[in-house]
Amino acid sequence: MIPIQKNNLVLEAAKNQSTDTVPVWFMRQAGRSLPEYRAIRGSGSILDTIQNPDLSAEISLQPLRRYGVDAVILYSDIVVPAYAVGFGIEVVPGRGPVVSQPFRSENDLKRLRQLEPEADTEYVVKTVQLLTKEIDVPLIGFAGAPFTVASYLIEGGPSKSYVYTKSMMRSNPKLFHQLMEKLSHLAISSLSSQIEAGASIYQLFDSWAGVLSPREYGAMVAPYSKAIFEALRKYNVPSIHFGVGTSNLLEIMADSGCSTLGIDDRIGLDQAYARTNGKVGLQGNLDPVNILIGTDTTIAESARVLEESAVCDGYIFNLGHGVLPESNPDTLAAVVDFVHQYGTDIRRQARNRAQDK
């Protein structure tokens, strides 16, 4: 039997290597924007769905079938490890993670025991195993970065001003550090188990880190994210470090030991490249809103992003943030086709220019 030709474009680009074709996947490519997802998802808690490996694998595969994206991302949630060790967290539809008893004192540390992935999140391991048997593209594992997970645990839910989190960082830094330490271990355990089960790349989501100044982020958050990338280095898989509104933190986030940095839509790829000195691959940058505007605009904006990506070595096309639920799947499909075609042209031109010099 001839082995299936593996599509490793995402892995190569995420190692900051130039690829002939620009690979593409979308954050939240699986989920509410897909009718086939809504058809099988049911109305229970997302945390219940995640505990069903067959269903989770099917949901993860839907965007691969529909779009021909170059990577599958595990269908899961960043709060799964905290949930699995019994911290007491739910995901409320339309609202996000909600904690009935927020983390506020040293006593709460007891609620975060170590994660034993084989026992606590066997369903995640099984989903990863089911998926990697099926696909010829990389499977992206993921975890929430300690700060972003901490913000949910401390605030008790999504927040606008992060009052309790910042208060703890500044008035009880010892407790905050203890929490970050525990959450780092949760992320390391969870990601290790995903990689050991077959994920060939992972993304660390520090979605809300941008609310901190570089000084505070550098002193109190970056060391933990760095420790995660460091602990997982032995697996020799590429890694993506992502946040929204992190224009203030790009240099520090790129310096975390990740191999690729996720870029939102609030800064140009050329600017992000200049500020990170090309030392990591870049991913992202198309405003998710562009998917809603109408195909002409969507394609024009995608073309601009691809053109600005020409300065990068490794580049993975993606949105600057997750797919908005009201997105039309046909538009996303058109973007994938366009990226594969025009991205190849752009890369060829960049190579020719480099040779001419």
Place this chain on the structure above:
Amino acid sequence: MIPIQKNNLVLEAAKNQSTDTVPVWFMRQAGRSLPEYRAIRGSGSILDTIQNPDLSAEISLQPLRRYGVDAVILYSDIVVPAYAVGFGIEVVPGRGPVVSQPFRSENDLKRLRQLEPEADTEYVVKTVQLLTKEIDVPLIGFAGAPFTVASYLIEGGPSKSYVYTKSMMRSNPKLFHQLMEKLSHLAISSLSSQIEAGASIYQLFDSWAGVLSPREYGAMVAPYSKAIFEALRKYNVPSIHFGVGTSNLLEIMADSGCSTLGIDDRIGLDQAYARTNGKVGLQGNLDPVNILIGTDTTIAESARVLEESAVCDGYIFNLGHGVLPESNPDTLAAVVDFVHQYGTDIRRQARNRAQDK
């Protein structure tokens, strides 16, 4: 009769001149955090309160009496001009500006006639006149910048993803430019009337501009803000340009013709100074959350901000965003005293260091 010694520290600092004492005021210093405000405000719409000059003047004065801040800001709202020309906008407590029929097509341009401040917003002019008769500190006038006001008119209320605004910018730029043009004129008319009535400085609030990339902000928003600063130059009063989460835009915002740039808490003053080359004064930077933490932390964080401000010529102490409603007025009072004392020390040390060189 000996004339009252005018306290012009805010004006000097806002012109990017070094001052012996660091001046201080707080965005949203008047309002819900003050018990004396809650006592007189009543429960009607804020837009009704604003139409009562005696009440608005009294509310504006409350923080001056309580804190001894170095400036009074007019009690008003950024949607007042659009409201006054009959666009159809309300301010809903706990939610913000709400538009029943959002701005979506060319027809809606008709709903934005020119502002005639003496007739349409006579109450604003009267409040300014009442205030400037009473105070020996500068009165800060203000307006919403065209983009931030446009985002409310187009979205119909506060937004997370600015879908309709960005869609219009990209798929119907002509209409967006027409709207921005109209909103620029509203801002210019309103600010002119405030200055003519006695405001000696003004702040342009582009609170949400940071959701745009530098490319898009520079092309589609900055020209309008620039036009406002340009049109008001004849009055020869200093001006402050403010946004939240605008680390991505600092250079362009500083280049708008403003004399001072407002800095949120997501970037250090030293970094902001370096990026703007010292060509404008700086204002702000203390995280509003710090007011809630407990006086020791609040003062320590204020000290750090003051120390980082030593690189600036003109610097006005302020928060990075508005006072949170749950803030304790005693803490704000302690910050004002501390800034006046420690800011003077910091300035003296900076001068001595400069002389030693």
